Amino acid sequence: MTRPVDIPTLVEQARRGAPRAVARLISMVEDAHPALREVMAALAPYSGHAHIIGITGSPGVGKSTSTNALVTALRRRDLRVGVLAVDPSSPFSGGALLGDRIRMTDHVLDPRVYIRSMASRGHLGGLSWTTPQALRVLDAAGCDVVLVETVGVGQSEVEIVGLADTTVVLLAPGMGDGIQAAKAGILEIGDVFVVNKADRDGADNTVRDIRHMISLGDRTEPGLWRPPVVKTVASRDEGVDEVVEALDKHLTWMKDKGELRARRLRRAADEIEAIVIKSLRERMGDLRGEHGVDTLAAAVVDGEQDSYSAADQILADLT
Amino acid sequence: MTRPVDIPTLVEQARRGAPRAVARLISMVEDAHPALREVMAALAPYSGHAHIIGITGSPGVGKSTSTNALVTALRRRDLRVGVLAVDPSSPFSGGALLGDRIRMTDHVLDPRVYIRSMASRGHLGGLSWTTPQALRVLDAAGCDVVLVETVGVGQSEVEIVGLADTTVVLLAPGMGDGIQAAKAGILEIGDVFVVNKADRDGADNTVRDIRHMISLGDRTEPGLWRPPVVKTVASRDEGVDEVVEALDKHLTWMKDKGELRARRLRRAADEIEAIVIKSLRERMGDLRGEHGVDTLAAAVVDGEQDSYSAADQILADLT
Numbered sequence: 001m002t003r004p005v006d007i008p009t010l011v012e013q014a015r016r017g018a019p020r021a022v023a024r025l026i027s028m029v030e031d032a033h034p035a036l037r038e039v040m041a042a043l044a045p046y047s048g049h050a051h052i053i054g055i056t057g058s059p060g061v062g063k064s065t066s067t068n069a070l071v072t073a074l075r076r077r078d079l080r081v082g083v084l085a086v087d088p089s090s091p092f093s094g095g096a097l098l099g100d101r102i103r104m105t106d107h108v109l110d111p112r113v114y115i116r117s118m119a120s121r122g123h124l125g126g127l128s129w130t131t132p133q134a135l136r137v138l139d140a141a142g143c144d145v146v147l148v149e150t151v152g153v154g155q156s157e158v159e160i161v162g163l164a165d166t167t168v169v170l171l172a173p174g175m176g177d178g179i180q181a182a183k184a185g186i187l188e189i190g191d192v193f194v195v196n197k198a199d200r201d202g203a204d205n206t207v208r209d210i211r212h213m214i215s216l217g218d219r220t221e222p223g224l225w226r227p228p229v230v231k232t233v234a235s236r237d238e239g240v241d242e243v244v245e246a247l248d249k250h251l252t253w254m255k256d257k258g259e260l261r262a263r264r265l266r267r268a269a270d271e272i273e274a275i276v277i278k279s280l281r282e283r284m285g286d287l288r289g290e291h292g293v294d295t296l297a298a299a300v301v302d303g304e305q306d307s308y309s310a311a312d313q314i315l316a317d318l319t
Numbered sequence: 320m321t322r323p324v325d326i327p328t329l330v331e332q333a334r335r336g337a338p339r340a341v342a343r344l345i346s347m348v349e350d351a352h353p354a355l356r357e358v359m360a361a362l363a364p365y366s367g368h369a370h371i372i373g374i375t376g377s378p379g380v381g382k383s384t385s386t387n388a389l390v391t392a393l394r395r396r397d398l399r400v401g402v403l404a405v406d407p408s409s410p411f412s413g414g415a416l417l418g419d420r421i422r423m424t425d426h427v428l429d430p431r432v433y434i435r436s437m438a439s440r441g442h443l444g445g446l447s448w449t450t451p452q453a454l455r456v457l458d459a460a461g462c463d464v465v466l467v468e469t470v471g472v473g474q475s476e477v478e479i480v481g482l483a484d485t486t487v488v489l490l491a492p493g494m495g496d497g498i499q500a501a502k503a504g505i506l507e508i509g510d511v512f513v514v515n516k517a518d519r520d521g522a523d524n525t526v527r528d529i530r531h532m533i534s535l536g537d538r539t540e541p542g543l544w545r546p547p548v549v550k551t552v553a554s555r556d557e558g559v560d561e562v563v564e565a566l567d568k569h570l571t572w573m574k575d576k577g578e579l580r581a582r583r584l585r586r587a588a589d590e591i592e593a594i595v596i597k598s599l600r601e602r603m604g605d606l607r608g609e610h611g612v613d614t615l616a617a618a619v620v621d622g623e624q625d626s627y628s629a630a631d632q633i634l635a636d637l638t
Contacts, residue, residue: 037625037627037628040625040626041625041627043625044619044622044623044624044625045622046622047622048620048621048622133626261620265613265616265617265620266616268615268616268617268620268629269612269613269615269616271626272612272615272616272619272629272630272633273603273612273633275626275627276599276603276630276634276637277596277599277600280595280599280634281596284592284595293588293591293592294584294588296587296591297584297587297591298584300363300587301367301583301587302367303363303364303365303366303367304363305363306356306359306360306363307451307452307590307591308356308360308594309356309360310587311591311595311598314591314592314595315595315598318595318599318638319637
């Protein structure tokens, strides 16, 4: 049974920064709570303040240590910080790992830092509609910066781009040579590159590789943002302030060039489309019974019909 | 300019097994050729013969060597074999790597083996609608077995399940211990597990780990398929006939239990839905101009409207 929720009060509490209200709203996003529409309508006027920063990188580069160190550096500037760790890698188990929820122990007692792990429920497109809503909650709750970290590998590295104003790509010596980075498609997505574990052998080579690969791309044209490459040792808080400066510079550049608004427009359009698709999928789900998708699927399996003509029938019913 | 195509002739040639006609039809799938509907309608009556086998595993387990060895073993039984290597890992570059197209050199001169690489064009859901159509081409062309191999990592390992009748999960000693496999979600998706490079240290441990993890799941209930774990050294053709036997047994089991039809119905339903969604996305794309998604996105960015109410307006226009 769903407990009735007083949305206006909850939203007001979240806006004043009450951690439990923020947590409750994000849970409602995760659970696709029936009152989510009402929540999002109430939050709408208070969105757009936070600088949304995506953090991505292969396992082993020190993602959570770096996120932790970034939170520390942002708190030194007295900024209110949200952290959302998204795990799209676990399609069957669902639910975020307990370890994620408790690992950023440096900040759990700081009332001006919100930390939250979310499972994206393993569905393709899961990231695309739950995460923007969770971000909107943290934004409306008055966060100045929200860090979105994807746990896991693969597609998620690319998906995160659509979610963030600024994307930070983390590398480590020996893992992030230029060719690998190019193959993974991360050269195209990084606004700021960070070579972590820079006290290890090969850090300068990695920096050189990345700079070289960037110079080969079309990023060097005048007026375009040239992604900086920053060295850090996140575990010792070295270089982290330089990362924050690079993030600030990117935000200023985006504002100056109209790029911030352009990215947010693209993001909002993607989010709207994701909600539309989700809603249409639900209607199709309702059509899975007699005379619906299931019957048509049988005709396709039996070779009586092809999948396009079957799709046409569904479209006719939907629209 | 698109060259006009004589679809009935092309389909007839493909059905008689002409490699160039098969290749041309798969290219039409890749290019989303306007005549694709006609092709699929013409192929519909000839589908359902091939045993579709998905092959997945992390980089380094010997996926292409194993696929190559499986083709050899299937040809020893005089079966007609199709191979589709799908690369969903490269969202920005598009296009399959030349290396994939030429690496299975043992079989390129065999007229009863079709080998094809496909890029899934990097879009989420790309795999979900192009690959089933390419499979249908190979099926209608008279392949007894089609091997679908995903190049790349992550989500693709899970997506392949939806495409195949039988899913083979490849592991290698030292990479595929039980915990890793469980984390990656591959225990749930494998119908047959193959521990390749079984001449290496630790192969028996890997087999034991996987068997143990399987025994902990719900696969041991009576009437369910208990996935076998087969050891191979694909590069020396050791154990590969045992894999083919396991695949045969799984096919027989699926037929006996009605599972083959159940899986194909699910697959057809998913494919129909993917085509519906694609078509609706295109209509939404047409709505991106004035009064469409873009205008609504601006209202969301400006906090005048929330994404749900924006989605409602699009839905009203679409349906």
